[in-house]
Amino acid sequence: MTMKLARINLSDKKAKLLKIPTDWEKSLIGGKGVATKLLFNIPTKIDPFHSENAIIFAIGPVNGLRLPGSSRMTSVFKSPLTFGYGESQCGGFAAHEMAKTGVHFMCITGRAERPVYLVLEDGDVEVKSATHLWGKDCYETEEILKKDEGGEVLSIGPAGENLVRFACITHRKGRQFGRCGAGAVMGSKRLKAVVIKGSKDIEVADPEALFEFRKWMLENIVPKLEGMKNYGTPLISALTNEMGVLPTKYWQFGRFENYEDIGYEKLREYIVKDVTCYGCSVACGKLRRAGDIEVEGPEYETQFALGSLCFVDDPVAIMRANDLCDRYGMDTISAGNVVAFYMACSERGEVEEKVKFGDADGMLELLRKITFRDGIGNVLAEGVKMASEKLGVSVEAVHCKGLEPPGYDARGLFGMALAYTTSQRGACHMRSCAYRPNLAGDIDRFSPEMQAELVKDREDFYCVVDSLVFCRFLCLPAIGMDWEDASRLLKIVGREYSVEQLKVIGENIWKMSYEFNKREGVSDFELPNIFFNPLKDSGYVLKRGDFERMVEEYKKLRGICLELLK
Incomplete structure (x- = not known):
């Protein structure tokens, strides 16, 4: 090729x-x-x-x-x-x-x-x-x-x-x-x-191997995604809420008291059609309908960002907000974080235009204002980091490198505390998927032990996955493809790589993204202070010493030396 x-x-x-x-x-x-x-x-x-x-x-x-x-x-x-x-x-x-x-x-x-x-x-x-x-x-x-x-x-x-x-x-x-x-x-x-x-034919170096690989996936990976097939990604919300790591009321709590009103079972009531990508039998996408709203979603990240994070317990309002973001073209994770941040500022009386937590109509109006940079929306359209600086408020802007975090509170998932800081695009769950081994108990989620090894290995692996380019859900830790399977897949298209070679390639791609950030002056290893303060409901907290230990262990694995920014 x-x-x-x-x-x-x-x-x-x-x-x-x-x-x-x-x-x-x-x-x-x-x-x-x-x-x-x-x-x-x-x-x-x-x-x-x-x-x-x-x-x-x-x-x-x-x-x-x-x-x-x-x-x-x-x-x-x-x-x-x-x-x-x-x-x-x-x-x-x-x-x-x-x-x-x-x-x-x-x-x-x-x-x-x-x-x-x-x-x-x-x-x-x-x-x-x-x-x-x-x-x-x-x-x-x-x-x-x-x-x-x-x-x-x-x-x-x-x-x-x-x-x-x-x-x-x-x-x-x-x-x-x-x-x-x-x-x-x-x-x-x-x-x-x-x-x-496109109209050109797709050449396959080994059609028989492709047939066998597809069969292997359908027998060994797809069945493990049955829950996602039935409910979509909101299924995981039951677990994050139960384990106290579902970000709620702008990172103040880890459980949403009205979770059942927006949980995966409630959202299933609105499903009218499964949606799939080309050639995929998982069909994790769900088209939902409520009144005049028909939207593919909400995915888990939207459910959290426009739901529990904003303290909104109306599933139709979340779907309507999802629809607005899709129509207007806005990332729901950042949008939800920005709206919840403003609600927290409003709660403290630090902004003129009041929007309370749980105010679904206020959330929808803020999304409109952000889209068209209308009034306060012009400030919030800059993201939480710059909005916080412009507003001069006491509420901490929760972000890493300027990117707002997804729906996993790092105080109850130590692997995510490290992963948020090492992800070169900013706070992200998909660069390492470290949340899954932590949630599943494969690694003690309240311990710094082995987190650096996990995050580094998965980051390198997903650099290879994103170069194939392949879907995360078919490559999730423990249940999906791994290094050996990526090597087999590449052979189908005439590419020969050993696992050892792929690991070097993955590490080199990560290093390129790191070097780009270094060139642009973007700092590493900073975590929002809020994660070093206890959650108000469970008391879960990340000790700074544990975080620093994970970072130092990670730096040694990467072979990089930087001053830890405190």
Whole structure:
């Protein structure tokens, strides 16, 4: 397989089709690995909204396969939220469609004079006017482009157009490049959408091995995801709430007293259809309907961020907020954190416009204001870190590197305390998935023992997974694919790697993301102070000494020496 790159400059509307160097393919696999290498071409310390920032859409060598988990695409860019390494992944059908174009990477720079959209059709790129689409939401944009162009569509909504720093990119209405503000980078380039159309055949080096691998997955991995198949990702909320790590009332509590009102069983009542990515039998996506609202979601992270974190116990309100975020094009994790942060400020009487915890209508109105940068929304659209600085309030802005955390309280999951700080895109659960071994009891969740080894190994593994590019859910710790299986999968497409070679590659890709952040001046190993103070309900707390021990052990494993920032 020869991997190809489409370099597109929106300033002059020129595109070039290039071959990825063979040594890059061998040493970085594809996807995240190659995209991260490409990101180093942008000027050092430029503003993320500068025209020379790049957004890179990438697939890997396995994305053309009809296989559960194989329809996954990654994007890499300098984040407008963290000012460092930004990355996000998206499922659906776009990755498979891109594989059929014969182009594996789109590196987009420049800024159009007027709104445009791109069409990648096989090996050709065309830049077209999007003035008729500017101002429309993601749903409307996709419907118009599907009718006019066909193919698969990636689009931004008003949040991206208005440079909300946590704006996302939406695909098929319910799938997103969610985190780190990729939608705002597109908006800064006046790039409304990308349309992908492919017609080329997908070559498989070993069709028989593909058949056997698919059979193995269907027999050994997919059955372990039956709960997710039935309920979607909200299933895990019962466990996080029971174990006291479901972030509630802006990180004050670990259990939501009204959990049953928004739990996975309650949300199941609204399911009208299962939604799946190309070639996947898990069908973890759930289309839910309530009155005039029909939305794919809420996923667990949305359930937490727009539910318990904001103290909202109305499932329909959460679905409505989910729908607004998907239409407007906003990351629900950051959006929920920002709204809950403002509610906490309101509770202390530190802001003029009052929005109480549990005020569902107030939450919805804040989401609208953030999208259009209306009033206080103009401040909150900057994310919690910068909003806190501008408001000058006493409420701590909970974030790592500027990125707001997902739904796992680190005071009851020590592995996540470390993982939030070592993730190079900021507070994240997906760079290591350390929450699962901690929740499952494979590792003592209240102990620093073995956490550094776990986080480092899983970070390296998922750097390989995101270079394939493959779905996390089929690669979850203990129940999904691991190093040996990644090696087997690559052989199907004619790539020979030993487990030892893959581990080196994973570590090198992580190091590249670390070096990019170091180049951009983004600090490491800082954890919000709130995690060193007890949860108000359970009393769970992370001792600073335990945290420092985990960090030092991790640094030794990585072979890096930095002053621990306290």
